[in-house]
Amino acid sequence: CTQPYTVFAAQKAPTTLDTSSFMAAPVTDLKTLEENPTDMKTKMELMIMRIQSEFCRALEAEEGDGGKFTVDKWVRHNASEGGGVTCVLQDGATFEKAGVNITVMAAPLSKELQASMRARGKSLPEDKKFTFFAAGVSSVIHPRNPHIPTIHFNYRYFEMQDEDGNNKHWWFGGGTDLTPYYLVEEDVRLFHGVLKSACDRHHPTHYTRFKKWCDDYFFVKFRGERRGVGGIFFDDLEDEDPEKVFGFVKDCAEAVIPSFLPLVQKHKDDAVSEAERRWQLLRRGRYVEFNLVYDRGTKFGFATPNARIESILMSLPLHARWEYMHQPAPGTPEHKITEVLKNPKDWL
């Protein structure tokens, strides 16, 4: 007799991927991921799905019953170009707004983007059409207590090749940076120390180089101040061996929890005065200024047709405040942090 069950089982690729701990199913279908386990696209997608889930669970653990992440799995306007998973925890007990987003997309490279890639030094022949693949995790966490800093991180992988599968380019970018409202030097040292350890395991100059890059990038020119106390930032990272760079990026992404959670645990029950809350809201206004005026990812999103704007702007705080001519008095803790934003220092 015929055995339809067996026939079906024989056609099915062996299921080796366990995605049960992820916030949602990966963007790419499981079969493609399972059939290409050594492809960097697969490795990156699975890594960022895991990082998203581990980070969201770690934050939820700090909330207790105070809040849970909502999970939105979305596809692009043209579904064949990919999509993402956006997790947001809003108005929680510990976190006022926490967003952790992953995006995986594959699309034709527009003329404009092709020109901008060329301007960045990628050699792309004029007569070829290119497709690009991008996979990244991006997160901004705005805690409720002003004694806990805001953290941002983003790790991403790009790949592009022409229609014949030639002229392939790939690179990684990313970073993690901290925006405290009050300066607690030992907290900043802990944060930078964890990032430095991750860097040092891969290259002796990574930390110094990427720390400076971070200070330079997160700069609000019209204010003459940095967004926060920095961290690491890099782009266009490549190597003869892609696995090497992937290993570094994975280490950086895995350093987020140990660099940040201790600060949450240390300060989440700190007493907060009205003046401290007000200062936090003023600084969140500055965060909005950086993100809307300077942030490259945000501007790229604004310029992308049919971008999912809610996933891009999940980085904005629940509340922000702008006071005309606010100047903290010299000698106050509020003044102390602004000095460091104007003159970045070495923490280690």
Added chain:
Amino acid sequence: CTQPYTVFAAQKAPTTLDTSSFMAAPVTDLKTLEENPTDMKTKMELMIMRIQSEFCRALEAEEGDGGKFTVDKWVRHNASEGGGVTCVLQDGATFEKAGVNITVMAAPLSKELQASMRARGKSLPEDKKFTFFAAGVSSVIHPRNPHIPTIHFNYRYFEMQDEDGNNKHWWFGGGTDLTPYYLVEEDVRLFHGVLKSACDRHHPTHYTRFKKWCDDYFFVKFRGERRGVGGIFFDDLEDEDPEKVFGFVKDCAEAVIPSFLPLVQKHKDDAVSEAERRWQLLRRGRYVEFNLVYDRGTKFGFATPNARIESILMSLPLHARWEYMHQPAPGTPEHKITEVLKNPKDWL
């Protein structure tokens, strides 16, 4: 005998200008203004000083004892290039944040600005150096009660000429626009009606043309919605007779109070629910998005070295809010206003 008093009096120009009602002394010294009473630069500066003062006094009258404007007279980094008078009323009983700024500046035209002027159609010979003069009043009023709209207006005069005093160009620009949180059609009609009357006194198509220009300009592309219910907006306005254009701009500026104060008086004591306040804060977030991402005046300010950033950003609200994926339910008043922002309509 010698009479030093008489000698001194004879040297002094006759004082004909009464600036006592202004918020501060004009930016240009009185002698220059008095000696050039028919110069458009003088006429514009005195007009915007008067408009600033009349508007600030009218707003203060609505505050009662609730708030007063602070007045900051400032000069540019290079004081010979001019300066301004910034008036801000913050955290008042009726107005949460009200800013009324005048700027008067005269400076060499940078290469970049010269190129951008050329791109806008001004014929500026390449081999000449130009100086430009700009005088304008700019204001954003964020009332406390969500049933009173936010209003913005800006009226400005530009002049430029080459080093020999030739190749002179001049033009006026400006507009007034309204951003309600809740749609009260008769309020919007009153507002547009006052603007239309001012326009109709000068040209039969001004209102229609400048109403459309306003709808097109105050557009947040990535949201697919306008900032508010429009008003009028124009730029590069010129005529054989400068006095004609000045008369129109003056009429528009004088229309601000009658277009807005009735709405303040009507709604300032309206009952406000927590949900209405929250909606107001969310919409103020959208206001921030337009101003930081799209507004040409703000972007021009960010790009100007040593710009007085506090005068530029006085337009930002005291509070703003961003919620992930906030969508008002169909049929609610909150939904009703968003429909009008997506599809601007004719109010008259």
